Amino acid sequence: MSSTHDLKTTWQDRLAAQWTTVKPLAIMLVIGLIAGPLISNYVGWQVTRGSADRQSNASAVDQQAMICSAQAKLENGDPGALDWSARRELAEKHAVMPGRTTADSGVVNACINKLMAT
Known part of the structure; x- marks a missing residue:
């Protein structure tokens, strides 16, 4: 035991x-x-979901603003010479992306900034 x-x-x-x-x-x-x-x-x-969403949104806005500014430059040869309201109207016109009825305000503002830089 x-x-x-x-x-x-x-x-x-x-x-x-x-x-x-x-x-x-x-x-x-x-x-x-x-x-x-x-x-x-x-x-x-x-990478959190919030930061990924912000980065994705900023990238999309930048791409759409590039399209907007290219179209605006085709319509008006020197958009940088326009006054602020005419440049805004030009940006609002070309910031409407296909499939949408209105322009995103972020795209409009980014497009205006790109037009001012030219």
């Missing part, structure tokens, strides 16, 4: 010794799994 008791103690002692070796690694793993995403998001290594 004492030999069974000794084997159980030995098995428990070995498991306890292994756990004391593995425990710091397990704690570090848990801390890394929790802190890793928080730190990488704070540093900016993750």
